[in-house]
Amino acid sequence: MDDEEIDRFLDRAVPDDATEDAKHRFRDLQSNPPTEGNAADTTIDELNPEELGALSYTFDMGDNWEHYIELQDTRDGTMDGTPVVVDEQGDAPPQYPDLDE
Secondary structure, three states: OOHHHHHHHHHHOOOOOOOHHHHHHHHHHHHOOOOOOOHHHOOOHHHOHHHHOEEEEEEOOOOOEEEEEEOOOOOOOOOOOOOOOOOOOOOOOOOOOOOOO
8 A cells, every 4th residue: 555545544444533553553564564475374363463453454456445453352262252343434345246237
């Protein structure tokens, strides 16, 4: 992401109450992305989420669905339930549009 894209993402996707430190870390990570590699081969634990506090994730590089994920809580062991979405912004676009329409 270039600086303009980072600013747009921060304005549109990051909650207003996100800390300036979190926004600074996001800007730094986008400007100097880590080399974790393929998301299918990288676990969130490998990204050290407690230190980062938040993650950004781009799904579908063609459509650039950008996600800001703020760490709310961590627990040791396996999850005893499903993840919980605590906030959403905007409507999700169709992932795979009907090409017959």
